[in-house]
Amino acid sequence: MTMLPPLGRRAALAGAAGLGFASFAQAQQAETPRRGGTLRIATLGLDTADPHRHTGSIAVQQAYVEALTSIAANGTVEPFLAEAFEVSADGRVHSFRLREGVRFHDGSALTSAEVIANLERVKNRVRGGWLVSAMRLAESFEAPDARTVVIRMREPYAPLLNLLSELWILSPNSPGWDDTITRPIGTGPFTFGDWRPKARFVAPAFSGYWQPGRPYLAAVEFDLRDDADFSLALRAGDLHVASVGRDKLAALSRDPAIRLGKLKDTNWFFVSFNNRSPRAPFDDLRVRQAIAYSLDKRAFMNFTAGQDGIVTNQMVIPGNVHFDRAMHDADAHVRPDPDRARALLREAGVTPAQRRIELVSWQESYAQVAAQMVTRLGFPVNHVALDDLGAQRRLGQYDWDLAVFSSGPRADLFLRYVRMMSDGPNPVLWGGVQDPEFDALVNAAVREPDQARRAVAYNRAWQRVLDRYYTVVLGHSQNVIANRSEVQGWDPGFTWACHWASGGVAQAWLAPRNPAPRG
Amino acid sequence: MTRAIGWAAPPLRALALILAISMIAFFCIRAVPGDVVDVLAAQGDLTAAQQAEMRQAMGLNASPIVQFLTWGGRALHGEFGNSLRFGKPVGELFLNALPATLHLGLLAFAIGLGLALTLALGALAAPRSPLPLLVQAVNIWSIAVPTFCIGIAGILIFSIWLGWLPAIGHLGLPAAILGIDIAGQLVKPLHDELRQAQAAPHVRTARAKGLHPLRIGLFHLLPTAMPVLLALSSVVLAGVLGGTLTLEVLFGLPGVGSLALNAMHGRDWPLLQATIVFLAAGVVLINAAAELLHRLLDPRPRR
Numbered sequence: 001m002t003m004l005p006p007l008g009r010r011a012a013l014a015g016a017a018g019l020g021f022a023s024f025a026q027a028q029q030a031e032t033p034r035r036g037g038t039l040r041i042a043t044l045g046l047d048t049a050d051p052h053r054h055t056g057s058i059a060v061q062q063a064y065v066e067a068l069t070s071i072a073a074n075g076t077v078e079p080f081l082a083e084a085f086e087v088s089a090d091g092r093v094h095s096f097r098l099r100e101g102v103r104f105h106d107g108s109a110l111t112s113a114e115v116i117a118n119l120e121r122v123k124n125r126v127r128g129g130w131l132v133s134a135m136r137l138a139e140s141f142e143a144p145d146a147r148t149v150v151i152r153m154r155e156p157y158a159p160l161l162n163l164l165s166e167l168w169i170l171s172p173n174s175p176g177w178d179d180t181i182t183r184p185i186g187t188g189p190f191t192f193g194d195w196r197p198k199a200r201f202v203a204p205a206f207s208g209y210w211q212p213g214r215p216y217l218a219a220v221e222f223d224l225r226d227d228a229d230f231s232l233a234l235r236a237g238d239l240h241v242a243s244v245g246r247d248k249l250a251a252l253s254r255d256p257a258i259r260l261g262k263l264k265d266t267n268w269f270f271v272s273f274n275n276r277s278p279r280a281p282f283d284d285l286r287v288r289q290a291i292a293y294s295l296d297k298r299a300f301m302n303f304t305a306g307q308d309g310i311v312t313n314q315m316v317i318p319g320n321v322h323f324d325r326a327m328h329d330a331d332a333h334v335r336p337d338p339d340r341a342r343a344l345l346r347e348a349g350v351t352p353a354q355r356r357i358e359l360v361s362w363q364e365s366y367a368q369v370a371a372q373m374v375t376r377l378g379f380p381v382n383h384v385a386l387d388d389l390g391a392q393r394r395l396g397q398y399d400w401d402l403a404v405f406s407s408g409p410r411a412d413l414f415l416r417y418v419r420m421m422s423d424g425p426n427p428v429l430w431g432g433v434q435d436p437e438f439d440a441l442v443n444a445a446v447r448e449p450d451q452a453r454r455a456v457a458y459n460r461a462w463q464r465v466l467d468r469y470y471t472v473v474l475g476h477s478q479n480v481i482a483n484r485s486e487v488q489g490w491d492p493g494f495t496w497a498c499h500w501a502s503g504g505v506a507q508a509w510l511a512p513r514n515p516a517p518r519g
Numbered sequence: 520m521t522r523a524i525g526w527a528a529p530p531l532r533a534l535a536l537i538l539a540i541s542m543i544a545f546f547c548i549r550a551v552p553g554d555v556v557d558v559l560a561a562q563g564d565l566t567a568a569q570q571a572e573m574r575q576a577m578g579l580n581a582s583p584i585v586q587f588l589t590w591g592g593r594a595l596h597g598e599f600g601n602s603l604r605f606g607k608p609v610g611e612l613f614l615n616a617l618p619a620t621l622h623l624g625l626l627a628f629a630i631g632l633g634l635a636l637t638l639a640l641g642a643l644a645a646p647r648s649p650l651p652l653l654v655q656a657v658n659i660w661s662i663a664v665p666t667f668c669i670g671i672a673g674i675l676i677f678s679i680w681l682g683w684l685p686a687i688g689h690l691g692l693p694a695a696i697l698g699i700d701i702a703g704q705l706v707k708p709l710h711d712e713l714r715q716a717q718a719a720p721h722v723r724t725a726r727a728k729g730l731h732p733l734r735i736g737l738f739h740l741l742p743t744a745m746p747v748l749l750a751l752s753s754v755v756l757a758g759v760l761g762g763t764l765t766l767e768v769l770f771g772l773p774g775v776g777s778l779a780l781n782a783m784h785g786r787d788w789p790l791l792q793a794t795i796v797f798l799a800a801g802v803v804l805i806n807a808a809a810e811l812l813h814r815l816l817d818p819r820p821r822r
Contacts, residue, residue: 047562047604047605048604048605048606049605049606049607050606127569127572127573127576128559128564128565128569128570128572128573130564132569133566180606182606182607196612196615196616196773197602197604197605197607197612197781198773198777198778198781199615199616199773199777200773223687223771225768225771225773225777226781226784227768228768228771232671232674232675232678232679232686233686233687233771235679235686236674236678236679236682236685236686236687237682238678238685238686238687238688238771239687387784388558388561389552389553389557389558389561389784389786390552390553391561392553392557392560392561393552393553393557415564423566424566425560425564425565425566425569426560426561426564426565426566
């Protein structure tokens with residue numbers, strides 16, 4: 001079998017440069033990497049020792065477990081534990097050629113048998129998560145030889161290569177394999193060390209790592225505290241890399257020992273209507289349009305992300321292969337038009353003062369900005385700002401009208417579309433869309449093996465979202481990652497992953513600390 | 520017989536209190552909307568069917584009574600179960616968090632007690648010095664100045680500008696801040712008690728004998744004020760066990776307070792329940808020990 005090099009799935013994202021953020025790679029010194037030291041990182045947490053059971057955003061476990069594929073910093077899928085992969089012309093058969101010489105942390109070798117054991121485990125023993133849904137679409141897992149794995153799907157399934165970037169391959173010798181893994185044995189550059197949930201996780205280096213000479217660091221220590229302000233610890237030198245809020249950027253940018261960069265994928269912000277059981281008059285398209293005309297996207301994004309905010313009507317930003325320029329340029333709501341909004345309301349026979357809008361959001365200040373914009377039409381707004389769980393439950397009751405939310409980076413665009421599908425996971429942020437025609441359009445895109453044709457198919461589905469006003473995209477922003485100047489060889493990736501095939505902690509090293517005066 | 524009942528009553532009362540707290544906490548926790556599956560679903564990718572399956576597997580569908588009986592039966596055997604969110608034994612998570620809280624709490628309490636005693640006795644021995652004013656100032660400080668404000672200022676000054684201390688994981692600064700706060704709570708009532716005790720006949724006699732004011736303070740006044748100090752200290756120390764949360768978060772010392780808060784946010788009922796029970800046991804034990812000490816030091820309750 002001839003394995004083809006992986007196709008580029010997404011073009012490099014434009015826009016990161018020129019937004020006032022230095023590229024880490026440019027700022028780093030061209031020196032021989034130094035060995036030793038502990039890199040201290042604070043981005044997201046670690047909720048489970050069983051990598052197959054994660055349900056949310058992940059940034060830690062990549063340090064000790066790896067997958068067949070990986071998402072590169074530009075969003076393309078690249079080989080990882082599989083050195084090459086091939087998809088059949090009909091999009092149903094995915095073949096992977098495993099890398100030679102890869103060993104688990106217990107010294108055992110990685111072969112196709114271990115990979116298939118992992119696929120089977122996710123398919124049959126794990127209860128939740130989109131990986132389970134994807135694996136249940138598999139007809140068979142085959143191992144023609146010790147280095148080849150074939151996944152045969154029941155139907156063409158284009159997201160698979162990207163989704164496999166988060167199906168981590170573990171040794172079946174990992175304690176708890178038959179139930180919940182308590183001590184994962186992976187192939188990553190670091191091993192599973194001391195984990196104290198919501199406190200810290202220490203991962204010592206793996207001396208038998210398959211990438212020659214790597215990792216350079218002796219260990220990585222993750223700060224797992226929720227909602228902590230990491231900016232002071234960064235400035236004090238107690239952390240090397242951390243995600244920071246935009247309110248801390250002014251102080252951090254004045255510190256010569258700190259560099260600022262961005263995650264390559266975005267958070268997208270949107271106002272969703274209640275699509276599962278819309279209440280009058282928000283079941284009227286004209287009223288939805290009026291609400292959209294009341295929103296000042298630029299002002300909203302200025303508030304949320306300052307000058308780095310990206311205004312568009314799509315779920316990706318310019319530069320992404322799925323971005324549709326014509327659709328973007330045709331955005332009727334790129335600027336607010338309150339007069340048009342009022343005219344639409346009159347046409348629909350709606351007197352705003354007589355209808356109170358129930359608006360649900362998290363306890364985030366940006367939601368209040370959107371609420372104020374809607375209020376200008378004359379609607380009284382009952383803004384219910386809740387914590388994660390409260391919002392989840394309230395949204396699930398579908399007794400509201402508008403929802404202002406955001407959603408973060410994903411390994412594949414499909415993971416954004418699937419949330420709007422009739423049987424999609426956790427659909428509440430997008431108002432629980434129930435639209436068989438939209439489902440069919442997304443499924444058509446999923447079944448399309450050709451990249452260019454798939455982009456067109458996805459955009460057909462997105463056009464339906466725009467036409468039906470299921471949700472109104474306000475814009476995008478990128479999470480800010482700060483690192484100290486002594487960190488070399490590391491740059492924020494496309495997703496939150498701390499380690500991927502062409503970047504991350506395996507390649508990072510620590511230069512001597514610069515004794516520059518502190519700001 | 521009566522004396523035996525007198526000595527046995529406090530531990531029995533403590534045990535009954537812990538049981539009552541366990542039961543009340545269990546049902547209060549279950550009254551909070553949402554469960555751990557909701558938390559996992561809110562993170563991203565669970566379908567409704569997957570959520571139902573997980574609830575069934577975790578036993579979250581059983582009635583609260585059944586859940587309490589199951590939990591109680593296991594707890595009596597010392598099994599507090601696993602964290603629903605992290606899959607780790609709750610005892611292990613608690614023991615991981617306890618040292619940070621104990622170190623911070625005890626160090627802060629020692630600083631606070633030492634400072635309060637020094638200031639109160641000093642102010643008594645030198646009433647015309649600035650010390651009585653300092654007693655008032657420390658007391659007002661503890662009431663008016665939030666510890667997290669001083670914590671942030673402390674990090675800016677000592678960790679960032681001067682670079683003397685690490686910003687996270689260091690005990691000295693948070694213990695000092697919390698210690699001053701504790702001193703403020705203790706020093707005023709202690710000073711007032713000592714001043715009242717000055718009018719006692721045995722103190723007047725000591726003064727007439729020409730004893731040094733410090734000696735009078737230490738050996739004649741302080742024993743008189745000891746019951747008040749003991750009672751106050753037990754309340755403060757019990758508060759410190761669960762009350763170090765803001766400083767734990769600020770200084771990266773994840774202790775029992777952070778553990779309980781995270782368990783609450785994550786609807787991790789076994790972890791939260793065990794943390795409450797352990798904390799309640801700690802508080803009850805401290806109070807029981809204080810009561811026993813009181814009985815040892817002061818013969819009046821024994822009569």
